[in-house]
Amino acid sequence: MATQREREPLLEVEHLMMQFGGLVAINDLSFSARRGDITAIIGPNGAGKTTVFNCITGFYKPSSGRILLSSEGSATPSDIDVLTRSGRRSMAAAAGRIYLLERMPDFEIASQAKVARTFQNIRLFTGMTVLENLIVAQHNTLMRASGWTVLGMFGAGSYYRAEARAVDLARYWLDRIGLLDRADVAAGDLPYGDQRRLEIARAMCTEPVLLCLDEPAAGLNPRESATLNALLKSIQSEHKTSILLIEHDMSVVMEISDHVVVLEYGTKISDGPPSYVRNDPKVVAAYLGVEDDEVALAGVGIAP
């Protein structure tokens, strides 16, 4: 079981608000994802799940609210307060660096706060080989080792060693997803299920503290889905990576997640362990709808 230290919040979303013109996509959403957990965000289509991801990973600038990431340990309220007032993007607190993601551009969220993500529709670099896709993900390490390209061009040994390490890490992940023998194939030529897993491997090559997966099981057959579950479970248990997951496939959500947040129309309607959420009448109503007479009765304040 997870230790006490692992149960500290890693990501704390507070009063997040996202408006597009007059449309409120996310309305006053607060939740947290704990370190070492697999946290699932579920909800009917259009509930704002992907918008939450876009806010966390810096593609959208939230209209208001705070997204705090504590890379190690938990930040004290006073630390958070100091950082929020300072106007800076991150600071070193007693328990490790803390980041305010809503203030950071997307590439810094990836390279400094160490948040990685995948998309609903696969976005591999299809023209590059499988191995290159995984090495691109280690760009910043390699860029530093190559002395911003200058040393790399002149063949410095340190660059070759860094590159060898990058290839080792890439091969480790290829082995984990069972694609080691296809390392030199163009990524676009892989079958769909392999591309899905390669995307996760590429995200893991950035060595993230938080991995955000947007519907990783979409379009997978039941066998591939089971392999995915096993992969995510093993990432959770063997690496210091916590997972935030958007998923429609309830067999995946209920089986692997430790914590579920349910959204509907941009607001949170339920939050808790899978067993609790599954039986929450509000969740059942959001997914299955309620009978007309129940709505009518609820409307006049009489419980059915």
Added chain:
Amino acid sequence: MEYFFQQLINGMTLGSIYGLIAIGYTMVFGIIGMVNFAHGDVFMVSAFIALIFFLFLTQVLGFGSLVLALLVVLLLGMALTSLWAWTIERLAYRPLSGSFRLAPLISAIGMSIFLMNLVQVAQGPRNKPVPPMLNDIIVLRDGANYAVTLSYKQILIIVTTTVLLIAFSFLVQRTALGRAQRACEQDRRMASLLGIDVDRTVSLTFVIGAALAAVAGLLYMVHYGVVNFADGFVPGVKAFTAAVLGGIGSLPGAVIGGLLIGLIETFWSAYFSIDYKDVATFCVLAITLIFLPSGLLGRPEVEKV
């Protein structure tokens, strides 16, 4: 036959210069999907930078060694031209990156006119000459009434281009920066979510393109011996034609396109009419766009539905 071989050598020399400029067009197009029309004028500015430093070193400081002088001019020219391109990208293109597609293109045309006029005002409208250099020739084959020759100039141009292209393809294929460039070409948003600073990568792309154009500028000055403020336009558009012919976005395509354009122009001048050489070159542009819109090595754009 001798005449043919001589034209082949001349064409390759000219084509090398076009190829170096064409890489700048094709790289920028690949990464931000914009034709940088100011690139030809950056090339012209670099030729002036080369001219000024060359004259300063040889006439004022009295550098004895021509090779050393050219090397110093090359390095200074690459550095300064890169700085120009970096500034242009910062001032004229980046603020428009979120705008509609044509905005940076129009800004590039404006920048082109600006640079041309700036140099005209600052350096005067007349041709600026440098003393002739590297005029020794090697006679490769002495025919009955025509000798095939290779001048030191031509050797310098072809060798410099070859060495640079090898270094450059190593940069793109094997370094982290090159991989980041290719990643940004394919999917800029995904690249930035993997921690790649896309803005910086785009800046560096402009800088690398300009550094290659600076080499072309120096070689152009050595080859023709004169530089003029309007010299950016026609070579620039020809290099753009080369990039389109090779398949815009493709780096080997740019080099092959450059060589082909150089050869077409030279052979047309040699066998048909020198007055119509530009007509011939630009007919190639029209024919390519009609019959082979993705160029020789370009990938056809496939829209997934």
